[in-house]
Structure formats: structure tokens, C-alpha cells
Amino acid sequence: MFLDAYGTPKEVTPDNLDEYPYDLHGVMLLTSADFEVYIPPRWHGTIYSTEELLDTYRKRFKPDCTLLTFHAFEPYEPELICCERCVVEITVLPAGQTLHSGTEIVVFLVKIYEVNTLITKELGTELNFFPNTHHYHVRIMSEGIDILYLDDKVYGVDSACYQQQCVHNLLKKLQPLGVKSLSGKPLPEHLSKICRKVDHNVANK
Structure with a gap:
């Protein structure tokens, strides 16, 4: 998927190419080597993984x-990457093996200002992305995950129930403030109910 000018992930396909403006010199995140990603015509940016x-x-x-x-x-080693309108901190996190072929997959943590965004194209055999023995775990557990992005194909007609259960378990584990789809389409309402609630009384102090 791409990161747009503001560091927000966008799943760009031939069908929605006109819906999402993308920077020709932009950022693409590669989560798996199993499938060929769609690269828009004339795009000549950088692929990260x-x-x-x-x-x-x-x-x-x-x-x-x-x-x-x-x-x-x-x-687990954060790097600063320039998008068109902002600088984001990106960290790649091993996510075990894909359920399709057993090959390695990753997820990405993107920090935009003070917002931690976890981006998942596919969930595999590992949901503990932040190992307890690593210093990075302490930082992330302290800051928390604000937004979880996932591929809404998990909730398609032919999707596997196991992937849906993985999403449910991940939301319960991370307790993000919100969950969104990479396509921008609505996700099942019950997913938002799993996310942690903001104490507005504390937030407004």
C-alpha cells in the first residue's frame, strides 16, 4: 500500500486509482513477497520492507x-521517512508466516506526530509484534496504538473466519482508539466496540 502526502495508508488498485491522489515519488510499504503489488503507471517512488x-x-x-x-x-529500528507534507517515523515488525504459503510477512508501525498507526495487510501466525525482551516493546506499550489499519477483504464473501478471529484477538490485545480499512470502506460495527474508549473528562483536563 501507499502512504499519502500526510502519511495515511492507501490501498491503490486499477479500480480506485482515480479516487486516491498519490505522489509519483511517494512511499510504498511491502508486507509480503507472495503477490505482485500494483504499481500505477509512471510511478517511480521507493518500496520499503x-x-x-x-x-x-x-x-x-x-x-x-x-x-x-x-x-x-x-x-524494530525506527527510521524517519519524508512524505509530501510531513515526516513520519516507520518501523517494520515481523508478523510470522502467511497462512497461504508459510512465507514471512511484516506489519508496519507509522508514527505521525504523536499518533501511532499500525498497518496490517495480512495477519499471519504471530500477533505479538512487540517482543517483551526488546526495548521497543516498552516504548510502544507505554504510548499505545491509536489506529489499526487492516485490509477489509478479511470481511469479504470468501474470507476465512480464522483471519477474522485474528483481527478480533489483535484488537483485544492492542486496544487501539480506532480501526479503519485500507480501502476506506466501512468495517463491521462490532470492531469499533472492541477498541478502547477515551475518557473525555481526562482528555479535557
């Missing part, structure tokens, strides 16, 4: 490297 996923993706799909730049993150 782990070294392993980027290497596997290049070997499998042979993208045009004259137009694209690839940047590898070290897991």
Missing part, C-alpha cells in the same frame, strides 16, 4: 529497477 522480503520480491517479480528504489528496514 525488510531486506529478505525485498530480495525475494525482486527475484520473483523482476520489477523495473530503473523506475523504483528499494529501501530495507531493520526490524
